[in-house]
Amino acid sequence: MFKKTILIIILLCPLFHNAQDFSTLWQGHFSYNNIKKVVQGNTKIYAASENAVFSYDTQTNEIKELSTINGLSGETISTIYYSETYQLLVIGYENGLIEVAFDDDDKILTVVDIVEKPTIPPTQKRINHFNAFGSVVYISTNYGISVFNLERLEFGDTYFIGNGGGQIQVNQTTIFGNYIYAACFGGNGIRKALVSSPNLIDYQNWQIIVNGDFSAIETVENTLYTVNTNRQIFQVISDALSNELFQYGNTPLEVKNVENNLIVTTSNNVFVYTSTFVPISQVAISSDFLTEYTSASTDASFIYLGTTNFGILKTPIANPNTFEELHPEGPILNTPFSVNAQPNGVWVTFGEYDLFFNPYPLNSRGFSHLKNKKWINTSFEEVLDAKCLNTISVNPANNNQVFISSFFNGLLEVNDEIPTKLYNEKNSGLESLILASDPNYIDIRLGSTVFDNNGLLWTITSVIDKPLKSFNPLNNTWKSYSFSDIIQSRNLGYSDMVIGSDGTKWIASYEHGFIGFKENGSNFLIKNIKSEENNMPSNYVRALAIDKRNQLWIGTFKGLRVLYNTSNFFEDTVEVDDIVILEDGIAKELLFQQFITSIEVDGSNNKWIGTGDSGVFYFSSDGQKTIYHFTTDNSPLPSNIITDVSIDDVNGIVYIATTKGLVSFKSGASSPFESLKNAYAYPNPVRPNFNIVDQKVKIKDISENVNIKITDIEGNLVAEAQSRTNQRYSGYNLEIDGGTAYWNGKNLANNVVASGVYLVMLSDLNSFETKVLKIMVVR
Structure with missing residues (x-):
């Protein structure tokens, strides 16, 4: 027995992650609007969003965040449970990961037993529900039931309770009398077993009491309730369904026992009943908060409603007509697509297009602005119907004027945080792509935009013959430029654009490499580089940056290149260079075959480079030294898929957008000043x-x-x-x-x-x- 105990301790030690103190360098900017689960514990309400958790103290009204900054994984949360006995929060994820956060402690226990189980398909590992009984918690999953001991913090047995010991989806378990009951999908009905049985791992000890599909089962005092996929709720008496108690208009999303009351949550109503199914309260959707409910909990006086748009809504049980919105400050969503950092803040959009520049299915998501540590969120209802918002450009002559690209509707102008005008094919020089099959179809796929030193906003539109346009905001004049000299077929997409110190516009394209464009009196110069003859690893260029030496850094689908001499680009035969580094004495190409999604140059001329699946790199000015390489394993990054990077050069803050949320890192690398006056x-x-x-x-x-x-x-x-x-x-x-x-x-x-x-x-x-x-x- 002693040897076994020692083995358990040794195995558990690597699973404890002391949440590193990232507070001085890292900050999370997560959205807590879309709540997956609400639970109660002691004097607190806990709410889980997609990949972070917050708590609300019902006595002090204090709100605290728990995210990757504190050591969470950043994976997608499916459910949570709080144990008052052991004072810990158990977090379950879509991929089967379990994490345990301890009250007033800096430890996060990561339980990877389910994630690393090779006999369970990855799609079947989702954690559906936690049911505590004594010192253990029964974990309902898409493959069956697993057991975790809260006292010893030890993973126990797994029960495959399907016919013949097969894996079946268990949505919820409960203890009623001497038995554990499981509500199952896939026609596997409700199954039960003697909870004290030492051999629950044997599927033959599990008895089917009712056939069908059941989404929930819960015990309230001496009554057992269950809900089937026909939206019906029943009382289970003597292992049989009683008469139907009620049929809900929408599918119940959650059925739970809170302080011996039964709470049933649907997308548009929350119902609170006594243990004998006598209605106590019902909360419908408020016209002031148009949303959907996802989860709910109560205390003696209030109902706490998890929503898809407003975090938690707090309302009195006795008269649920007034609502208080509760959640930490944050952006609208956890899917930032483009960011633009400014002194003391950042602009964020959430529109997107896929790898092939296809915006469908169209999204309607608004935008967010962090200003002086406060988030200002603008919903889709306010953006003049502009869909798929992406690149943001702040007018350097007027920081209160912002232009946001729509990859479907054109260019949105925002003044003093208010969307004021949408430029499209009717009121500007912007053009729609043309469909031969539908001449009335309008689709303006506007991507990257950037201001030049003369106050002109340069824009690039995909799938048209004259993609490059300049716009003067002062007099609403537009000029268009054709790429027909280098592109005979319309390009699917242009992903990035930067302007060099000599006024050359550098443009990243999907099929034609990178393009240089320079005005030359009444004419213009244009040239593109895309082939292996020019040392390009791919003709798909996603990211560009001009550094402080006027060198062009080029991020492609398959690696990194640098154009060191940009001044003679239009006259000379051009060959771009890869960066060769020594790694363990062996010469290697920097970021070989990596999908480069973003490149930014900081005040020291060092380079921040985001990738499609390897996190973010911070290189010295010449790329020879890797200063940092941040991934989900060694930093608070919630995902290794980087969508954008932007730098607040004044304060040395780097904003990193990922597919699972926005974080910032205080690098301290600020831009130099013109004089020493303010040193x-x-x-x-x-x-x-x-x-x-x-x-x-x-x-x-x-x-x-x-x-x-x-x-x-x-x-x-x-x-x-x-x-x-x-x-x-x-x-x-x-x-x-x-x-x-x-x-x-x-x-x-x-x-x-x-x-x-x-x-x-x-x-x-x-x-x-x-x-x-x-x-x-x-x-």
Whole structure:
């Protein structure tokens, strides 16, 4: 027995994930509007959205979030259960994963037994329901029933209770009398077994009491209730269905016992009954909150309604006519498609098209804006019927004016957060694609947009003959440019566009590689690169970026390329370069065969690169050094599928959009300033409780090409750095990263400096401007 106990401890240890303290660097921006499950525990209500959970304290009204930032997996949640006895929350997922979060603790227990079970098909591993009895919880799944011990935190037996021991879908279990009952789909009816039986693993110990399809079964005091797929609810008496108690207008989504009341949730009503099925309360959909219900729970005074659009709606049991909306702040959805970071915020859209630039089925999703730490959400009803919203462009001359592309309806103009105009084929230079079979069909597939230095908004539309257009917002004038010189057939899609310092427009295309376009008086220059002869790994280009050296970084369906000399693009024979790195002494191509979905350049000229299934990379300016590689395994990323990346250069915050939600990472790499006028150091003074070695003193708002010397008050040199030499992540005591320098408090002898006043002497190597700062260090 001792050996067995030791083995259990050894096996469990790797499953405990101490939720790393990401709070200083990472932040989650998840949507908590679409609730999967609501449960009650002690004085709290717990609600699960698609891949995160929040709690609401009914006494203090405090709301707390639990997400990948705290250590959750980011997978899709199917159900949750709270144990008041053991003070823990059990989270079940669509893929069979189970996680346990402990009250007032930083541990997340990850249980992978079901996920890693090879005999169960991946599509059958969904967790449907948790039913606690004593120290164990019975887990209803699409293959049968599994047991998890809450006291020992140990996975137990699995019961395949179908005929002949087959795998069948069990939707819910309950304990009634001395028996465990299971409601099953697939014509497998209701099955029961003696709960105290030591051999429940033997399917022959499970008895079919009723045939058919049953979605729920629940015990309330001395009564057993069940619901079938005909929307009927029955009382089970002597293992037989009694007369039908009620037939619901919509399929019951949840049937549960809360404080000895029966709660039945349908998409448009929540019903609360006594244990003897006497109605207590009924809550219909409110005209003020048009949504669907998904789950519900109660306390002594209120009903807490899980919804698809408003998080939790709280309403009095006695008079459910007023509603309070409860959920953490967040964007509309957890499916960000495009992001545009601005100082102190980010714009997010949720429209999408597939890999082949097909927007169907069309989506209607609105957009979100994080502004000064508050989310402003604009629903589809407010966006003038613009579907499939994607790229966002903020007018640099007027930050309150924003243009959002619709991959079906044209260009949406937003002023002061309010959609004001939709540009289409009737009121602008935008054009619809043409269907020979339907001349009245209108479909304006507008993708990437970008402002140039003259205030013109450049747009690119797919599947038309003149895809490139310029728009002047001041006078509503449009110009169109044909690509017929290089493209004889209409291209399915254009995914990205950037503008170089010389005004060249670089455009990513689906079938024709990348395109360079430059105005040349009354004419224009146009050229594309797409073939293997030019070292292109694919003619499908998804992402582009111009770095601070005017080099073009090209993300394709099958790898990364760089055009180092962009100035002679139209005159010379062009060949793009792959980046070769040494890995364990072997030369390899950087991001070989990777699907590159996004490329962004930060204030230090380093590159953030998102991929189609490998997370996000952060490379040095030349790509030779991997500074970070974030995935779901080593970071709070909820998914390795990156849809977009955008950087707030002022604050050094990187926003990363994934298929399962939005997160941000505070890299600290801010853009340099034109002068040293506003340069400052913090914290200042440096107090004894500040970990100067790890947290470092920041010297902010410095210029691009600067030399920094730190001396003591007597003039002895302590540290020195130069922008192009002492770059961040190089191991120096004083490092420069764009507009910010980092000093770890050490001197030239690599010792932490003593208490005293230190002088920071800044010198701009281009303008010869100088500035001196003082830092007081107290140890």
